[in-house]
Amino acid sequence: MSWIDCGMDFLKSVSDKELHNAFVSEKNVRAKMRLHAAFLRRQGKKIDDIADTLGATKGAVSKWLNKLNNNGLKAAIPIKQTGRPKRMSAKELRLLRRDLLKEPKKLGYDYGMWSTKLVQDHVKKKFKASFVGRHMRRLLQNMGFTQQKPRL
Helix, strand or coil: CCCCCHHHCCCCCCCCHHHHHHHCCCCCHHHHHHHHHHHHCCCCHHHHHHHHHHHHHHHHHHHHHHHHEEEEEEHHCCCCCCCCCCCCCHHHHHHEEEEEEECCHHHHCCCCCHHHHHHHHHHHHHCCCCCCCCHHHHHHHHHHCCCCCCCC
16 A cells, blocks of 8 residues: 555645536546545545545545546546456357257257256357356246256
8 A cells, every 4th residue: 555645735636626526526426435535635634534434444445545646536437347258148048049949859969858957068069158057047047948847
């Protein structure tokens, strides 16, 4: 953690009016909280006090203030977290659905009905994607399939 300036030394390139206008006009709650932290730091508050006031951790406040001090007011806006990419595209899921509407025997399997394990094997062979059983059941449910036991 590096030293963060305090008072008027914090965010030297930004005037009090600019900081106030950015805070008032901001709609994003997370960005508004970061700007509030900057405003309090500009007033000379300690990081501990800012964290207590905003209900955040000292580490988070320190990180916000460092980003703002180094990058200006634009650093208050949170970057969208994209998350992990999907293993199968929407097109591949449509193709899987089309396959599952056919009997497994028509696709070269020795089974009369689809099971979760058989679908997992099919996905691994055709789409080169692997899923644990629980997630495969979730995918199948999202595609509109239900889990049923065969009755004689």
